[in-house]
Amino acid sequence: MNRTAVDSEGAWFERERIDELRRRLPITYVDVVPVRTDLDGSVTEVGLLLRASGDGEIVRAIVSGRVLIHETIREAIGRHIEKDLGPMAMPRIPVSPVPFTVAEYFPTPGVSPFHDARQHAISLAYVVPIDGETAPQEDALELSWFGIDELLGDSSPLEEMNGGRDLLVRRALAHVGVV
Amino acid sequence: MNRTAVDSEGAWFERERIDELRRRLPITYVDVVPVRTDLDGSVTEVGLLLRASGDGEIVRAIVSGRVLIHETIREAIGRHIEKDLGPMAMPRIPVSPVPFTVAEYFPTPGVSPFHDARQHAISLAYVVPIDGETAPQEDALELSWFGIDELLGDSSPLEEMNGGRDLLVRRALAHVGVV
Amino acid sequence: MNRTAVDSEGAWFERERIDELRRRLPITYVDVVPVRTDLDGSVTEVGLLLRASGDGEIVRAIVSGRVLIHETIREAIGRHIEKDLGPMAMPRIPVSPVPFTVAEYFPTPGVSPFHDARQHAISLAYVVPIDGETAPQEDALELSWFGIDELLGDSSPLEEMNGGRDLLVRRALAHVGVV
Amino acid sequence: MNRTAVDSEGAWFERERIDELRRRLPITYVDVVPVRTDLDGSVTEVGLLLRASGDGEIVRAIVSGRVLIHETIREAIGRHIEKDLGPMAMPRIPVSPVPFTVAEYFPTPGVSPFHDARQHAISLAYVVPIDGETAPQEDALELSWFGIDELLGDSSPLEEMNGGRDLLVRRALAHVGVV
Numbered sequence: 071m072n073r074t075a076v077d078s079e080g081a082w083f084e085r086e087r088i089d090e091l092r093r094r095l096p097i098t099y100v101d102v103v104p105v106r107t108d109l110d111g112s113v114t115e116v117g118l119l120l121r122a123s124g125d126g127e128i129v130r131a132i133v134s135g136r137v138l139i140h141e142t143i144r145e146a147i148g149r150h151i152e153k154d155l156g157p158m159a160m161p162r163i164p165v166s167p168v169p170f171t172v173a174e175y176f177p178t179p180g181v182s183p184f185h186d187a188r189q190h191a192i193s194l195a196y197v198v199p200i201d202g203e204t205a206p207q208e209d210a211l212e213l214s215w216f217g218i219d220e221l222l223g224d225s226s227p228l229e230e231m232n233g234g235r236d237l238l239v240r241r242a243l244a245h246v247g248v249v
Numbered sequence: 250m251n252r253t254a255v256d257s258e259g260a261w262f263e264r265e266r267i268d269e270l271r272r273r274l275p276i277t278y279v280d281v282v283p284v285r286t287d288l289d290g291s292v293t294e295v296g297l298l299l300r301a302s303g304d305g306e307i308v309r310a311i312v313s314g315r316v317l318i319h320e321t322i323r324e325a326i327g328r329h330i331e332k333d334l335g336p337m338a339m340p341r342i343p344v345s346p347v348p349f350t351v352a353e354y355f356p357t358p359g360v361s362p363f364h365d366a367r368q369h370a371i372s373l374a375y376v377v378p379i380d381g382e383t384a385p386q387e388d389a390l391e392l393s394w395f396g397i398d399e400l401l402g403d404s405s406p407l408e409e410m411n412g413g414r415d416l417l418v419r420r421a422l423a424h425v426g427v428v
Numbered sequence: 429m430n431r432t433a434v435d436s437e438g439a440w441f442e443r444e445r446i447d448e449l450r451r452r453l454p455i456t457y458v459d460v461v462p463v464r465t466d467l468d469g470s471v472t473e474v475g476l477l478l479r480a481s482g483d484g485e486i487v488r489a490i491v492s493g494r495v496l497i498h499e500t501i502r503e504a505i506g507r508h509i510e511k512d513l514g515p516m517a518m519p520r521i522p523v524s525p526v527p528f529t530v531a532e533y534f535p536t537p538g539v540s541p542f543h544d545a546r547q548h549a550i551s552l553a554y555v556v557p558i559d560g561e562t563a564p565q566e567d568a569l570e571l572s573w574f575g576i577d578e579l580l581g582d583s584s585p586l587e588e589m590n591g592g593r594d595l596l597v598r599r600a601l602a603h604v605g606v607v
Numbered sequence: 608m609n610r611t612a613v614d615s616e617g618a619w620f621e622r623e624r625i626d627e628l629r630r631r632l633p634i635t636y637v638d639v640v641p642v643r644t645d646l647d648g649s650v651t652e653v654g655l656l657l658r659a660s661g662d663g664e665i666v667r668a669i670v671s672g673r674v675l676i677h678e679t680i681r682e683a684i685g686r687h688i689e690k691d692l693g694p695m696a697m698p699r700i701p702v703s704p705v706p707f708t709v710a711e712y713f714p715t716p717g718v719s720p721f722h723d724a725r726q727h728a729i730s731l732a733y734v735v736p737i738d739g740e741t742a743p744q745e746d747a748l749e750l751s752w753f754g755i756d757e758l759l760g761d762s763s764p765l766e767e768m769n770g771g772r773d774l775l776v777r778r779a780l781a782h783v784g785v786v
Contacts, residue, residue: 091274094266096316098275098371110681111700137275139369142353142361144647162699163648165734165783167351170703171605172373174321174346182321183607190318192277194351194373197702237607244602246702247529249541249595289502290521323468341520342469344555344604345528350784362786376523416786423781425523426708428720428774449632452624454674456633456729495633497727500711500719525709530731532679532704540679548676550635552709552731 092189099193100146101173101235102133103242104155104200106215113197113218113246116239117204118227119154120212124188128211130230132238134193143167147196153207160202169194170245173238184234197242218248271368278372279325280352280414281312282421283334283379285394292376292425295400295418296383298333299391302411303367307390309409311417313372322346326375332386339381348373349424352417363413376421397427450547457551458504459531459593460491461600462513462558464573471555471576471604474597475562476585477512478570482546486569488588490596492551501525505554511565518560527552528603531596542592555600576606629726636730637683638710638772639670640779641692643752644736650755650783653776654741655764656691657749661725665748667767669775671730680704684733690744697739706731707782710775721771734779755785 091097104117118130135150137143144163151161173193175186184193206213216227221239228236243249270276283296297309314329316322323342330340352372354365363372385392395406400418407415422428449455462475476488493508495501502521509519531551533544542551564571574585579597586594601607628634641654655667672687674680681700688698710730712723721730743750753764758776765773780786 087273091270093318095270095274095318096277096320098277105702107702109700110679110685111702112681113702137371139272139274140355140357140360141275142647143351143371144649148647162736163646165642165644165648165650165736166707167353167784168349168782169347169351171602172322172346172348176319178319181319183605192316192322199699199702240607241602241605244529244599245705247541247599247704249598284523286523288521289500289506290523291502292523321468323470327468341557342467344463344465344469344471344557346605347603349524350781362784378520378523416781419786420781420784423708423778424526426525426720426778428777445631449628451676453628453632453676454635454678456635495729497630497632498713498715498718499633501709501729525711526706527709528705530680530704530706534677536677539677550674550680552729 096190096192098137099134099175099191100137100143100150101193101195101238102147102151103195103197103239104133104151104161104204105197105242105246107199113199113243113248115215115217116221116242117155117200117213117215118231118239119206119210120214121210123232127232128230129232130227131210132235133198143194147198151198151200154210155200155204155213156207158203158205159200162199162201164196164198169196171195171238171241173234175233182234183237186233195238195242197246218243222249275369275371277316278313278354278370279316279322279329280372280374280417281326281330282374282376282418283312283330283340283383284376284421284425286378292378292397292422292427294394294396295421296334296379296392296394297406297410297418298385298389299393300389306411307409308411309406310389311414312377322373326377330377330379333389334379334383334392335386337382337384338379341378341380343375343377348375350374350417350420352413354412361413362416365412374417374421376425397422401428454548454550456495457492457533457549458495458501458508459551459553459596460505460509461553461555461597462491462509462517462519462562463555463600463604465557471557471601471606473573473575474579474600475513475558475571475573476589476597477564477568478572479568481590485590486588487590488585489568490593491556501552505556509556509558512568513558513562513571514565516561516563517558520557520559522554522556527554529553529596529599531592533591540592541595544591553596553600555604576601580607633727633729635674636671636712636728637674637680637687638730638732638775639684639688640732640734640776641670641688641696641698641737641741642734642779642783650734650736650780650785652752652754653758653779654692654737654750654752655768655776656743656747657751658747660769664769665767666769667764668747669772670735680731684735688735688737691747692737692741692750693744695740695742696737699736699738701733701735706733708732708775708778710771712770719771720774723770732775732779734783755780759786
């Protein structure tokens with residue numbers, strides 16, 4: 071398998087096969103906004119990865135990846151969190167399968183607020199509080215936790231996200247009631 | 250294309266191709282629970298189709314089908330409602346892309362409450378109020394609107410649903426607050 | 429009853445009584461973000477009232493008001509829409525009682541993003557598509573429908589809202605997936 | 608203050624005052640369905656209290672109580688969990704203020720599925736995973752954790768709930784995807 075820095079899929083496929091599938095079907099993803107919370111459940115920080123995007127740009131990113139065949143959404147959430155935040159991250163995976171939003175990524179820009187040059191992806195997005203220790207893994211240069219004020223202020227790290235993914239974080243903040 | 254009574258997908262594929270894809274990837278679906286409402290938004294009736302299932306059984310069914318490549322979820326909802334309820338049905342498609350539940354259908358029974366022998370499907374489920382005239386289309390024998398009491402009573406039509414799809418209707422009723 | 433331009437409650441109380449209750453209990457409200465949609469359910473416009481606030485400022489406002497004793501939330505939504513948008517407004521009241529957000533207004537600024545000098549109010553917020561004709565009623569100077577671009581652009585009418593209510597509209601836009 | 612076995616409100620009021628308020632305004636409540644989860648977030652058990660109801664009946668109950676003036680919903684959730692499950696219970700309070708359902712209790716039976724002879728209450732309902740140790744407190748005779756099969760089987764403890772509160776647990780189970 072030709073695994074690259076941008077292949078965040080824990081893939082069981084060869085590259086060609088998945089490329090062919092991507093021309094035929096929307097691909098199901100999970101997007102996870104990792105957060106730190108106060109004891110009362112209030113979100114205080116959001117975790118963002120720094121990584122190389124598909125076209126070599128350095129971007130901020132949330133935890134994200136495909137749902138594999140025969141895998142439950144819960145398993146996919148847990149697997150991608152471990153892949154991106156490390157084995158010591160202790161996620162509180164949501165009790166409900168209902169996402170806070172659904173992001174539709176299209177290869178053609180402008181069809182929706184989300185864009186992915188590689189594929190049509192339909193992503194179920196969840197806010198997941200993370201306890202334990204987190205560390206950037208192989209594909210990421212850095213993992214940083216940003217306070218709400220930093221996210222909402224000038225020169226926010228959200229401006230370093232691509233494909234409209236900053237909107238996912240903004241929708242997450244709206245959903246949890248901090249903005 | 251070999252279109253059969255159970256092919257509810259408005260397919261752009263030959264049967265073989267989609268069968269191969271189904272072995273490789275979860276397939277994204279929309280499930281739509283069609284409802285009639287009072288003026289105040291209260292759900293009074295649920296629409297169920299009567300159709301032949303994949304293995305020849307006669308079952309009750311909700312509106313359901315794949316999301317196609319390059320198609321938005323809103324388009325898929327509208328297309329499947331027209332396909333199943335006819336061109337005079339006037340759906341009030343939800344303003345939000347957030348489903349009331351996500352149903353994960355697995356080919357292996359028991360992995361989740363939902364089962365589909367053909368595939369691993371991930372279905373976003375929506376309650377959609379329908380105005381206008383509805384009529385069963387080519388694939389269905391009948392379309393009936395059932396009151397809440399009929400759905401909750403003895404010998405409910407929900408018992409004639411397969412693959413756990415009655416749960417989808419029950420979750421819809423819980424979501425809208427009638428049970 | 430001493431009804432004033434800012435009394436948006438369809439009150440069954442004398443002013444003094446409600447003032448006393450407001451010192452003792454959180455008051456349950458509904459906040460309604462009125463929207464126009466495309467046929468596919470996409471939100472295209474948001475309706476905002478122009479009215480005098482409690483302290484005489486001219487502000488933009490959404491439809492809002494108390495839930496009265498023995499009144500259902502659905503009835504309260506319908507009543508306040510008729511009160512603010514007129515009897516020819518045809519709201520599509522949501523099928524589910526689940527609000528897209530809950531706004532907690534405190535008399536002390538800073539406890540939450542929402543502030544109401546008069547009271548502690550707990551408001552269930554709904555996005556409600558409006559068909560039919562709308563017109564500003566007695567308490568309002570104007571009712572205007574704004575496109576998404578106007579709401580998100582410079583000198584947005586959202587900046588003319590008070591008490592954090594612009595956040596409610598922003599959360600509504602996030603919920604429906606336009607931002 | 609005349610505190611009785613059924614006064615679950617952590618009240619700051621004398622009994623008479625609250626009785627008068629209850630005749631004038633809907634009272635805001637939080638209902639909490641306490642659950643145990645697997646590591647992947649799946650709900651495995653629901654916690655139910657055994658207590659005396661207002662009319663002396665012994666009933667199963669969830670965690671429930673008023674939101675006090677100047678109290679946030681998060682604080683009310685935390686306070687009622689501590690009151691009912693004890694100080695060693697470690698709740699994972701939801702990141703979002705959006706309830707999974709809203710229960711409207713009316714003193715007149717039949718207006719809604721929920722009934723409370725004392726008052727018109729509007730209750731925001733949350734599913735809250737509980738870690739740590741739990742124990743019944745002063746007002747309760749017992750606290751038991753029931754598996755999903757027990758809740759769905761014959762002679763379910765849900766049948767021992769009053770005022771329609773079993774529906775709240777059923778809606779919670781639908782929301783988390785176990786039924």
